[in-house]
Amino acid sequence: MFMNEMTKAECLSTLAHSRLGRLACSYENQPYIVPFYFVYENSYLYGFTTPGQKVEWMRSNPLVCVELDEVVNETEWMSIIIFGSYEELPETQEDREHTNLRRHAHSVLQQHAEWWQLGAVSSTHRNPVHPFVAVFYRIHIDRISGRRVTPSHDRPMN
Amino acid sequence: MFMNEMTKAECLSTLAHSRLGRLACSYENQPYIVPFYFVYENSYLYGFTTPGQKVEWMRSNPLVCVELDEVVNETEWMSIIIFGSYEELPETQEDREHTNLRRHAHSVLQQHAEWWQLGAVSSTHRNPVHPFVAVFYRIHIDRISGRRVTPSHDRPMN
Numbered sequence: 521m522f523m524n525e526m527t528k529a530e531c532l533s534t535l536a537h538s539r540l541g542r543l544a545c546s547y548e549n550q551p552y553i554v555p556f557y558f559v560y561e562n563s564y565l566y567g568f569t570t571p572g573q574k575v576e577w578m579r580s581n582p583l584v585c586v587e588l589d590e591v592v593n594e595t596e597w598m599s600i601i602i603f604g605s606y607e608e609l610p611e612t613q614e615d616r617e618h619t620n621l622r623r624h625a626h627s628v629l630q631q632h633a634e635w636w637q638l639g640a641v642s643s644t645h646r647n648p649v650h651p652f653v654a655v656f657y658r659i660h661i662d663r664i665s666g667r668r669v670t671p672s673h674d675r676p677m678n
Numbered sequence: 679m680f681m682n683e684m685t686k687a688e689c690l691s692t693l694a695h696s697r698l699g700r701l702a703c704s705y706e707n708q709p710y711i712v713p714f715y716f717v718y719e720n721s722y723l724y725g726f727t728t729p730g731q732k733v734e735w736m737r738s739n740p741l742v743c744v745e746l747d748e749v750v751n752e753t754e755w756m757s758i759i760i761f762g763s764y765e766e767l768p769e770t771q772e773d774r775e776h777t778n779l780r781r782h783a784h785s786v787l788q789q790h791a792e793w794w795q796l797g798a799v800s801s802t803h804r805n806p807v808h809p810f811v812a813v814f815y816r817i818h819i820d821r822i823s824g825r826r827v828t829p830s831h832d833r834p835m836n
Contacts, residue, residue, distance in 0.1 A: 540749060542700050542711055542745060544702040544704075544709035544710070544711045544743065546702075546704040546708070546709040547707075548707075549704050549705075549706075549707060549739050549741055550704070551702035551704040551709040551710075551741065551742060551743040552702070552709075552743050552759070553711060553743045553744070553759065554745065554757070554759070555745065555747045555749065555755070555757050557752065581707050583707055583708045583709065584709060585702065585709040585710050585711045586711070587711035587712065589713045591698060591713065594715065597713070599712070599713050601710070601711065601712070603708065603710075
């Protein structure tokens with residue numbers, strides 16, 4: 521087996537073709553991980569969710585970590601780690617920049633219509649009385665790195 | 679789609695049949711996620727790794743989060759979240775309890791021999807001069823919860 525560091529270009533290329541990752545936030549030094557769907561564009565991961573513990577924690581502490589991996593088995597896998605910062609995109613009449621960013625996030629994300637259903641079911645399950653509330657956000661990629669393990673030098677993972 | 683909370687028994691049963699998860703630690707409120715292999719036994723996840731940032735951070739702050747999931751697609755998935763605490767199992771002559779626990783961890787983990795190779799290649803890659811050093815640890819499960827999303831009520835995910 522051989523382990524190689526991935527270049528930044530390789531990491532970003534993988535990111536552009538990925539949708540599912542794990543997002544960790546932290547509050548009073550207690551980390552918390554959730555699986556999440558995202559779309560990568562220009563140094564940002566765009567996503568949306570419903571209000572809850574994750575959002576409260578990221579509002580309180582915007583430092584996050586994103587991990588994505590492809591694990592074939594113990595001898596063949598790759599993992600990408602991102603250190604980033606959470607930025608919420610609220611709908612406000614006062615803040616035109618954020619409103620435009622929210623519209624942009626909506627535009628980027630609506631290519632994957634089923635996400636809406638996922639958010640909706642989550643909201644409905646937790647609070648059947650109140651209507652669906654979407655929280656749009658993006659994560660700025662501050663640092664990105666990746667590692668790839670292959671069984672041998674001449675059998676790189678695709 | 680329907681979302682259901684999993685019972686503790688369902689979560690633990692899933693854990694007993696799982697090996698791969700994601701582990702998050704946190705230092706100065708910066709979370710950090712890595713994929714990891716574990717074996718579950720009696721309220722603990724046993725694992726080993728090589729020295730590095732993850733170990734340094736967990737020595738400094740033992741609060742961790744473990745996540746495992748099975749994602750078929752956006753409408754069919756399950757995710758388990760564990761809030762736990764890191765406990766290292768060093769080999770010391772003074773501390774008989776830790777030495778016994780380390781032996782127990784070794785016994786639990788050696789059923790999966792390829793993990794040693796993975797640790798070894800990682801160590802070799804990073805520091806070719808120094809010999810392989812294994813860090814044995816376990817994570818106590820303080821809290822566990824899980825969610826399952828299925829396309830309909832009568833098509834539960836296996």
